[in-house]
Amino acid sequence: xxxxxxxxxxxxxxxxxxxxxxxxxxxxxxxxxxxxxxxxxxxxxxxxxxxxxxxxxxxxxxxxxxxxxxxxxxxxxxxxxxxxxxxxxxxxxxxxxxxxxxxxxxxxxxxxxxxxxxxxxxxxxxxxxxxxxxxxxxxxxxxxxxxxxxxxxxxxxxxxxxxxxxxxxxxxxxxxxxxxxxxxxxxxxxxxxxxxxxxxxxxxxxxxxxxxxxxxxxxxxxxxxxxxxxxxxxxxxxxxxxxxxxxxxxxxxxxxxxxxxxxxxxxxxxxxxxxxxxxxxxxxxxxxxxxxxxxxxxxxxxxxxxxxxxxxxxxxxxxxxxxxxxxxxxxxxxxxxxxxxxxxxxxxxxxxxxxxxxx
Amino acid sequence: xxxxxxxxxxxxxxxxxxxxxxxxxxxxxxxxxxxxxxxxxxxxxxxxxxxxxxxxxxxxxxxxxxxxxxxxxxxxxxxxxxxxxxxxxxxxxxxxxxxxxxxxxxxxxxxxxxxxxxxxxxxxxxxxxxxxxxxxxxxxxxxxxxxxxxxxxxxxxxxxxxxxxxxxxxxxxxxxxxxxxxxxxxxxxxxxxxxxxxxxxxxxxxxxxxxxxxxxxxxxxxxxxxxxxxxxxxxxxxxxxxxxxxxxxxxxxxxxxxxxxxxxxxxxxxxxxxxxxxxxxxxxxxxxxxxxxxxxxxxxxxxx
Numbered sequence: 001x002x003x004x005x006x007x008x009x010x011x012x013x014x015x016x017x018x019x020x021x022x023x024x025x026x027x028x029x030x031x032x033x034x035x036x037x038x039x040x041x042x043x044x045x046x047x048x049x050x051x052x053x054x055x056x057x058x059x060x061x062x063x064x065x066x067x068x069x070x071x072x073x074x075x076x077x078x079x080x081x082x083x084x085x086x087x088x089x090x091x092x093x094x095x096x097x098x099x100x101x102x103x104x105x106x107x108x109x110x111x112x113x114x115x116x117x118x119x120x121x122x123x124x125x126x127x128x129x130x131x132x133x134x135x136x137x138x139x140x141x142x143x144x145x146x147x148x149x150x151x152x153x154x155x156x157x158x159x160x161x162x163x164x165x166x167x168x169x170x171x172x173x174x175x176x177x178x179x180x181x182x183x184x185x186x187x188x189x190x191x192x193x194x195x196x197x198x199x200x201x202x203x204x205x206x207x208x209x210x211x212x213x214x215x216x217x218x219x220x221x222x223x224x225x226x227x228x229x230x231x232x233x234x235x236x237x238x239x240x241x242x243x244x245x246x247x248x249x250x251x252x253x254x255x256x257x258x259x260x261x262x263x264x265x266x267x268x269x270x271x272x273x274x275x276x277x278x279x280x281x282x283x284x285x286x287x288x289x290x291x292x293x294x295x296x297x298x299x300x301x302x303x304x305x306x307x308x309x310x311x312x313x314x315x316x317x318x319x320x321x322x323x324x325x326x327x328x329x330x331x332x333x334x335x336x337x338x339x340x341x342x343x344x345x346x347x348x349x350x351x352x353x354x355x356x357x358x359x
Numbered sequence: 360x361x362x363x364x365x366x367x368x369x370x371x372x373x374x375x376x377x378x379x380x381x382x383x384x385x386x387x388x389x390x391x392x393x394x395x396x397x398x399x400x401x402x403x404x405x406x407x408x409x410x411x412x413x414x415x416x417x418x419x420x421x422x423x424x425x426x427x428x429x430x431x432x433x434x435x436x437x438x439x440x441x442x443x444x445x446x447x448x449x450x451x452x453x454x455x456x457x458x459x460x461x462x463x464x465x466x467x468x469x470x471x472x473x474x475x476x477x478x479x480x481x482x483x484x485x486x487x488x489x490x491x492x493x494x495x496x497x498x499x500x501x502x503x504x505x506x507x508x509x510x511x512x513x514x515x516x517x518x519x520x521x522x523x524x525x526x527x528x529x530x531x532x533x534x535x536x537x538x539x540x541x542x543x544x545x546x547x548x549x550x551x552x553x554x555x556x557x558x559x560x561x562x563x564x565x566x567x568x569x570x571x572x573x574x575x576x577x578x579x580x581x582x583x584x585x586x587x588x589x590x591x592x593x594x595x596x597x598x599x600x601x602x603x604x605x606x607x608x609x610x611x612x613x614x615x616x617x618x619x620x621x622x623x624x625x626x627x628x629x630x631x632x633x634x635x636x637x638x639x640x641x642x643x644x645x646x647x648x649x650x651x652x653x654x655x656x657x658x659x660x661x662x663x
Contacts, residue, residue, distance in 0.1 A: 054562070104566050148560075
């Protein structure tokens with residue numbers, strides 16, 4: 001049972017001028033699975049390692065259960081970590097790997113074996129307890145790394161891209177298993193990934209980082225429907241949101257010569273903003289192909305079976321912009337066709353500073 | 360049809376044979392040379408060891424069978440030299456392994472001037488054995504000019520004739536000095552092959568620094584330590600130069616190779632007997648080398 005709190009926590013690497021993690025403020029509630037997501041170099045792993053005690057916090061503080069652990073070594077934080085490459089002890093068997101932390105804590109052998117067997121049962125690792133890590137498959141190694149963490153019953157689980165070394169199919173399967181296991185154990189978990197699909201499907205809440213700065217932290221659905229800025233809008237969602245630069249004008253915007261109205265609240269926010277341009281974002285499912293509307297040429301058709309994504313090149317402010325439109329499966333549209341795009345859903349508008357304007 | 364099939368198979372066999380020779384041919388000169396310079400002298404030695412050949416008498420060389428070998432068990436000088444050999448090899452290997460591991464642990468972290476320090480630490484291994492022996496004998500051990508005695512004198516201790524008083528220890532110290540860099544390089548390779556996140560995992564799991572070394576680093580280093588031990592032993596069992604230079608012919612530090620030389624070309628002139636000693640050393644070395652190769656192949660399998 002633990003809450004985790006980052007208070008203006010920063011990590012500045014010696015010789016660097018820009019902090020890898022910049023004044024991170026984050027409250028993680030008890031039992032929550034919080035996902036830190038961002039592109040590489042965003043500081044998400046560094047933030048996790050600061051919580052683990054493997055990375056020095058150069059300013060600010062980190063708290064577990066209202067205890068300031070900023071200066072405590074990893075072994076005094078009661079945390080368990082799953083590493084990207086699993087970091088299993090190569091000279092030890094699966095059972096020894098899983099019991100290692102308990103052995104360091106001087107837990108009696110009998111109790112230790114019992115706990116290891118229990119964890120092995122949960123993770124279907126019982127037949128492999130006497131094997132060495134090198135004789136296991138990738139998925140099995142991943143489960144051993146998980147087992148090593150859950151055996152300890154720690155305050156917090158830290159997971160650093162634990163699924164990135166698995167093949168695509170196993171990753172999807174393990175993803176749900178892991179989220180389910182976390183919910184059952186009810187242990188507060190901080191989970192790092194660069195994969196926004198993983199973040200969206202697993203996280204109770206998702207924190208998006210970029211260049212060491214927290215961009216937005218919210219429930220996956222809110223991140224998707226109300227991105228706080230242009231970066232989050234483009235990062236969350238697959239395929240990505242269509243983002244187009246347009247002139248700032250009253251009441252709506254003009255895209256490729258077609259005027260699109262905005263709702264009242266957004267209109268007011270746009271009117272209050274500064275700058276001559278703004279960015280408009282529309283998700284592919286909020287665009288539709290029809291008989292009238294913005295005309296464009298099809299450049300690519302991605303058929304996914306149940307649906308398809310049509311890439312349409314439209315002429316806008318003297319250059320070509322590609323808009324991705326979601327369409328039904330088994331479409332007859334082909335590359336080179338001329339199509340018309342209609343707008344039928346929420347618009348996201350971002351000011352020149354990238355921040356969201358309006359609701 | 361039938362003849363066509365057979366000729367096809369023959370063609371394949373011919374091609375395979377030619378492929379085999381293509382691979383063998385380039386190493387053939389080196390192989391022949393090695394056989395010429397090692398195996399022919401070895402066969403001569405084997406033959407001499409079965410004779411009573413000595414060059415200081417006019418008696419003709421006579422075949423005596425295994426008599427030389429039988430006499431070894433009662434030869435006090437031979438047994439002494441064999442015992443010195445064992446002591447010297449074990450102490451020098453263990454000593455250089457411990458010092459080398461310590462240096463490797465210190466070098467396996469980032470600090471300013473790391474590359475320079477590493478190069479400096481390797482240099483003793485690059486010094487010629489005879490030069491190393493002379494350097495230690497005159498500059499370090501010498502009772503009048505030696506650095507060690509100068510240090511002892513300044514703290515009020517009388518000079519000690521190290522090479523005379525402690526001949527075996529003196530030779531072993533120099534051997535450790537020369538061989539520690541070799542062990543250091545082997546252990547360093549093992550340390551740098553370690554996965555950094557494994558050590559981090561151990562920290563998160565609550566292991567102390569010593570606990571991490573004992574439970575994780577050391578088991579991973581084991582094959583490297585075994586390799587170092589065996590390669591070191593194969594070389595150090597044949598030490599001659601250091602003994603010759605530092606302690607010369609005086610008793611207390613004569614190992615088998617030195618004794619062999621003394622009994623034959625060094626004035627003893629008993630070539631038949633000395634040859635039998637050599638055969639014993641060769642057999643001992645082959646046994647060690649065999650164990651060594653097995654360890655080495657185990658190491659390579661582990662990494663694949």
